[in-house]
Amino acid sequence: MGNPLQDQCTAIELASSGQVIEISNKISYFDGLSSIIEADLTALSPDKMPAGWRDRDVHGELQFGFAGIEARVPMVTGSATVIVDAVCQRCLELMQLEIQIEPKLLLLSSEQSVDGYDEFEVWELAETELRPQDIVEELLIMALPLSAMHNKTADCKALSSSVDDEGREELVRPFATLRSQMIQNEKDPI
């Protein structure tokens, strides 16, 4: 019953049933992801806050099964995509990021280890039961860039508009900004 993305199951149960789980949920469904995006967006002035950022769709699919013929190691593969609203760290304007994950994971408990599955990453299970939603959410969070920035110069206000070379330097080097302010203050004593 309920939502297979939320149900607690053991990796063996999911793998033996060959569970395929469709992901089609709003960002708001993922609490941890939502709060990280929200914290980032607070850098925007309230009038620039995008209204529907929580309603954007996370969509994709997870497939559970076993890796290898003999070892029968539970695994999950699949993909998920979401468009995330973020603040460009260069111009501090709103931007959209496409976040895509393609998990290829062996589901192992901490005391298990296997050799010969180099194309997989190991997902260490803290408990016997897992919630597929948690895997998706954690992978999406890990896929968020440490520092979001417009890719195209034309999109980024800090690079495209009337910013001269000196201004550009200041934006990527905060200490340079501080230093030039100090020099400025020395020039115009209050």
Ligand SMILES: [Zn+2]
């Ligand atoms: Zn920008």
